[in-house]
Amino acid sequence: MTVMLPFLRRIMPQLITLAVIVGLISFMFPGFFTISIANGRLYGIPIDILNRGAPVALLAIGMTLVIATRGIDLSVGAVMAICGATAAWGITEGYSLAATLAMALSAGLVCGLWNGFLVAVLGIQPIVATLILMVAGRGVAQLITEGAILTFNHEGLIFFGSGSLFTVPTPVIIGVAAGALATLVVRRTALGMLIEAIGINLRASTLSGVNTRVLLIAVYMTSGLCAALAGIIAAADIRGADANNAGLWLELDAILAVVIGGTSLLGGRFSLIASLIGALIIQAVNTGILLSGFPPEFNLIIKAVIILIILILQSPTMRSVVIFFSRDPAGAGEVEKETVVP
Amino acid sequence: MKSSKAMLGAGVLASMLIISSGVQAQTVGFSQIGSESGWRAAETTLTLQQAKDRGIDLKFADAQQKQENQIKAMRSFIAQGVDAILIAPVVATGWDSVLEEAKEAEIPVILLDRMVDSSDDLYLTAVGSDLVHEGSVAGKWLVDELAGKDCNVVELQGTTGSSPAIDRKNGFEQAIAGHDNIKLIRSQTGDFTRTKGKEVMESFLKAEDGGKNICALYAHNDDMAVGAIQAIKEAGLKPGSDILVVSIDAVPDIFQAMAAGEANATVELTPNMAGPAFDALAAYMKDGTMPPKFIQTESKLYTQADDPQAVYEQKKDLGY
Numbered sequence: 001m002t003v004m005l006p007f008l009r010r011i012m013p014q015l016i017t018l019a020v021i022v023g024l025i026s027f028m029f030p031g032f033f034t035i036s037i038a039n040g041r042l043y044g045i046p047i048d049i050l051n052r053g054a055p056v057a058l059l060a061i062g063m064t065l066v067i068a069t070r071g072i073d074l075s076v077g078a079v080m081a082i083c084g085a086t087a088a089w090g091i092t093e094g095y096s097l098a099a100t101l102a103m104a105l106s107a108g109l110v111c112g113l114w115n116g117f118l119v120a121v122l123g124i125q126p127i128v129a130t131l132i133l134m135v136a137g138r139g140v141a142q143l144i145t146e147g148a149i150l151t152f153n154h155e156g157l158i159f160f161g162s163g164s165l166f167t168v169p170t171p172v173i174i175g176v177a178a179g180a181l182a183t184l185v186v187r188r189t190a191l192g193m194l195i196e197a198i199g200i201n202l203r204a205s206t207l208s209g210v211n212t213r214v215l216l217i218a219v220y221m222t223s224g225l226c227a228a229l230a231g232i233i234a235a236a237d238i239r240g241a242d243a244n245n246a247g248l249w250l251e252l253d254a255i256l257a258v259v260i261g262g263t264s265l266l267g268g269r270f271s272l273i274a275s276l277i278g279a280l281i282i283q284a285v286n287t288g289i290l291l292s293g294f295p296p297e298f299n300l301i302i303k304a305v306i307i308l309i310i311l312i313l314q315s316p317t318m319r320s321v322v323i324f325f326s327r328d329p330a331g332a333g334e335v336e337k338e339t340v341v342p
Numbered sequence: 343m344k345s346s347k348a349m350l351g352a353g354v355l356a357s358m359l360i361i362s363s364g365v366q367a368q369t370v371g372f373s374q375i376g377s378e379s380g381w382r383a384a385e386t387t388l389t390l391q392q393a394k395d396r397g398i399d400l401k402f403a404d405a406q407q408k409q410e411n412q413i414k415a416m417r418s419f420i421a422q423g424v425d426a427i428l429i430a431p432v433v434a435t436g437w438d439s440v441l442e443e444a445k446e447a448e449i450p451v452i453l454l455d456r457m458v459d460s461s462d463d464l465y466l467t468a469v470g471s472d473l474v475h476e477g478s479v480a481g482k483w484l485v486d487e488l489a490g491k492d493c494n495v496v497e498l499q500g501t502t503g504s505s506p507a508i509d510r511k512n513g514f515e516q517a518i519a520g521h522d523n524i525k526l527i528r529s530q531t532g533d534f535t536r537t538k539g540k541e542v543m544e545s546f547l548k549a550e551d552g553g554k555n556i557c558a559l560y561a562h563n564d565d566m567a568v569g570a571i572q573a574i575k576e577a578g579l580k581p582g583s584d585i586l587v588v589s590i591d592a593v594p595d596i597f598q599a600m601a602a603g604e605a606n607a608t609v610e611l612t613p614n615m616a617g618p619a620f621d622a623l624a625a626y627m628k629d630g631t632m633p634p635k636f637i638q639t640e641s642k643l644y645t646q647a648d649d650p651q652a653v654y655e656q657k658k659d660l661g662y
Contacts, residue, residue, distance in 0.1 A: 290545035
């Protein structure tokens with residue numbers, strides 16, 4: 001229990017935010033928590049939030065690791081389009097499901113390798129290095145789909161988008177499994193700490209014997225792999241690969257999820273769970289807006305205002321204000337000391 | 343049909359050679375925006391096909407979404423001394439000088455599908471679809487189909503603020519105005535994409551009592567309708583009967599859905615803009631008939647009664 005406490009304190013702001021937003025939606029929408037089973041699949045608004053949030057959650061996993069190394073991966077949306085297109089192409093060309101998935105996932109890994117090479121070997125700044133693939137990636141995806149929406153009817157592939165396992169939608173299962181696996185790998189080994197070390201001080205980590213080059217490339221490849229999974233889900237969901245629109249602007253949502261999750265863009269300490277909750281917060285806001293019935297002109301404004309409020313509440317200034325008013329003056333001195341230590 | 347057209351073309355050509363000093367549209371330059379959508383690709387395919395049928399030598403230039411490429415292509419067409427120029431302008435502004443150059447060289451310019459902000463004496467005519475009319479054709483179909491029955495309609499809008507979204511919404515609302523049995527209960531943007539169409543339809547279904555409260559869906563394009571149809575199916579309802587589906591564009595995939603009974607009607611945004619353009623050009627070349635400044639293409643309504651499978655077979659190879 002005492003081991004869990006710091007962890008809970010870490011993700012508490014995110015949990016509270018999610019609870020408040022869910023509370024708001026259920027206030028507007030009393031039937032919010034009604035979950036039934038339709039077509040052998042759980043059906044309800046909370047399920048929609050999990051299901052629709054899965055692609056961004058997957059991207060956020062990779063993005064958290066990249067950001068922890070003080071990098072950023074702008075290409076994930078385009079990589080989604082490439083991998084979705086690869087999957088659709090493979091299945092329509094008559095390859096087996098396993099081969100198709102392998103090709104799509106490898107495409108993601110290759111994209112990650114490219115980003116990692118530019119960042120770790122050539123030393124290009126991550127925002128510029130990944131911008132290249134962000135711009136070029138949709139072109140690559142269009143080459144694969146030949147400019148059209150490449151549709152398919154393979155039940156096996158569709159399963160990844162709109163199928164279900166024990167009544168739980170497949171994207172949710174993939175998202176949870178990927179999150180759990182990534183958390184286990186980085187937290188049950190020294191990997192997580194080494195990634196944080198790179199983000200805090202790349203040169204010091206290299207000098208103390210961390211193979212930063214390989215680790216950086218591996219992190220970008222992980223991000224590519226997560227984007228590939230998200231791309232397969234997105235394509236399977238609509239039974240077609242839309243090179244122009246698949247994953248469009250999702251890189252920004254993924255970065256936002258990481259930021260809401262409290263991981264600093266300057267690298268260093270990170271929390272995968274908090275980023276995943278961040279992704280759910282974003283999707284809850286999106287779904288809430290759709291349910292609210294406001295005219296679409298207001299969508300982006302409402303979203304921006306909500307995000308702004310969340311970020312203001314999480315800002316260090318706000319935190320110290322809250323702590324200042326909730327403690328006696330003697331205690332406030334202690335807190336100041338605490339906030340100095342990162 | 344084709345041969346008679348060719349005969350006619352040859353006849354016109356022969357008479358032209360005699361009457362005027364050989365001004366016949368034999369070489370036409372075509373500056374296309376690019377291939378950003380399936381519809382655009384189909385437009386290119388059909389333009390090439392139409393030119394071939396009429397024995398016109400079409401010089402094709404793909405601008406890859408860039409205005410400077412289109413201006414370059416126009417200048418090269420003028421330098422080559424083509425008989426006419428077709429252009430699908432990527433943006434509305436910045437065409438004055440190159441259009442004036444074409445006018446000075448006495449080369450008629452015809453705009454396809456999109457308009458420009460230049461004075462209308464700088465081009466011969468513009469061929470395009472009336473977006474408001476498309477919306478009203480869809481609305482009128484719904485009015486006729488319901489024949490007075492009460493109906494709650496949900497609407498999937500195009501990208502917020504885009505002219506197709508605004509006009510197709512207005513047209514539909516004009517058509518259902520005065521019919522109190524039809525109520526537009528929810529309207530939200532689906533950004534013209536399948537993914538968003540599906541996601542937004544899911545929320546409509548949840549918000550309206552699992553979809554029991556919805557009797558029809560109007561989508562500003564077929565792609566959103568295709569996404570929404572999947573959402574309706576996943577909610578355990580039957581698209582096409584439990585919820586009527588009407589949309590606009592007439593891309594091949596919606597005909598498959600119509601053949602399966604999952605969509606009810608679509609309004610065609612014809613990719614054949616070149617046909618009317620070549621007709622107007624031929625008349626102008628023959629005896630100087632000035633076409634109207636805007637030639638509206640037909641917004642044809644397709645329903646399940648129009649043998650959707652056959653239309654799908656026709657359309658699927660156009661490059662959509």
